[in-house]
Amino acid sequence: MGQLIPADATFLNRAGLAELTEVLGADRGEVRFVGGIVRDTMLGIDAADVDLATTHQPEDVLHALKRAGIKAVPTGLAHGTITAILPSGPVEVTTLRRDVATDGRHATVAFTDNWREDAARRDFTMNALYADPRTLEVIDYFGGLDDLAARRVRFIGDPLQRVAEDHLRILRFFRFYARFGDSPDADGLAVCTARANDLMALSRERVAAELLKLLVAAHAVRAVGLMIAHGIFRPVLPEIADADRLATLAAREAETRIPPDPIRRLAALLPRDAAVAEDVGARLRLSNHDRRRLIAGTEPVGGEAPRELLYRLGATLAADRLLLSDRPIEQIESLASLTAPIFPIKGGDLVQRGIGRGPDVARLLRTIEDLWIAEDFPDAERTGRIADSAVDQWLISSR
Known part of the structure; x- marks a missing residue:
């Protein structure tokens, strides 16, 4: 037997989870934990989302859950995903799949009962880990455990083929490097660099979603610097050309113990130009609220005291403005003890x-x-x- 998920892993105690796996045939090897929950647990990280993979067809999953009295929602039936609603929260159950056709943006899939086929269509080795819910043994088809131990983000198989299947994997490579990596896999980095122009084929919403996740990862500054050095942003966000302000912001966030924020960090990557920020916000299809924050984050702080900024901008924008400035840390910390005044004249x-x-x-x-x-x-x-x-x-x- 190989490596095991720790028996005291927090997620194993989720109400209803053991019953769900039994209903789906855990005793017959027909269901396994998969992906992030296995990866994060092996790294000692408490993961919020639990995903299951199963050999059962989606309709059979629906019927089995209904018979067991477990609420099931067909959230992605065409792609084989059913969401089981447990007392402890939702769990996604997805039928094993293989890719039939891909175009860099979408995949046409067929269902299979072959675990290795399902693993082979995933992006990185660390995301293709499964675990038996009964024995807790980790099943690893492509060396993901070794890569996890080395903190190495590595594509499954040929990196060029993986990127051709889904261009978003270029950004995902850097996001997972920002979260888990100690050094970039050389072959993966070379392909992402060579194929950066493929990002232009993606919707800007997908680019934004991936980028904003990347920006709050533990090693975002290092990853963004690598992306700039290799021209990754140039096809879709050429305005991002320097990570120095991001590095300064990250240090100030850490010193003040203010959680990293993706919009604030994106503002730190843009020139101090409201027109540029407005254009980027529109291009990435950000919400109106986030666009306003992005624009405000590029505007310099004048001589306003923290209380004035709080009154004029509100708590979020005031914190953004001060963190992105060179004001003393004490001014940022003072915001927490201030209350916005109310103008008494109408x-x-x-x-x-x-x-x-x-x-x-x-x-x-x-x-x-x-x-x-x-x-x-x-x-x-x-x-x-x-x-x-x-x-x-x-x-x-x-x-």
Whole structure:
């Protein structure tokens, strides 16, 4: 018997999981844990998602779960995936597959009962690990355990063929290197470099999803530097040409114990140009909220105090702005103890003071707000006097 999953692995205690594997034929070798849950557990990492592979056809999985009283959702029936809803959360159950045709973006698959065929269609050796739910033995067809021990991200078989099957694997190579790798596999790196232009065939949503995951990995700075050096970004994100600001940001995040954030880190990779950030955000199909953050992250900090940034931008954008600046770390840390002030003057207050309804109210309100901020957010009584003085001056100048 080879290596075993530790018997005290946290995920093994998930409510309903043992019953699910028994229903799917664990005693007959018809179901195994697969992929990330095996990889991460062997690395001593608690993984959130549990995936199962089975020799059963998808319809048979549905019927078996129904008979056992386990809720099943056909989330990806065409590709053989059923989601079992357990008391401890969802578990994906996927029928063994082999690729029939690929075009670099999509794959046409057929179902099989051959475990090695299923493993052969996966991307990296460390992701093609299976484990028997009864014996906990790890089944490794392509040397994934050795690669895992060496922290080596290596394609299964011919790297060129793997990339031709799915161009996104270029980015996945660097993402897994950013998360697990100590040194890049030379053959894989060479192919990713040579085929970087293949990324242009992918939807920008897929590129964005993979990139944003990469940017928060433990060794993102190292991986991004390698990608820049080998021209990986050039076909789809030529704006990314330097990782120095990202390295500085990562150090500041670590010092302040603020979790890494993918949008903030993407902003650190772009030139300090709002127009560039706007274009990249649109190209990657980011949400409106994330686009605003990306644009704001490229804008330099002026002389605003942390409390003013908190008031004007909100907690997230204020933290982004300070982390991406060269402000002292203490200013970033101070945000956690600050509460955003509430401007006590409303438009109706100015109307009561004699300002006619209309655009003048909004303009004067902004003037008073700026004075209030300049005095470091005084109390309501002082703010009222600021408003009285501003209104008097406005009325005099309007005569």
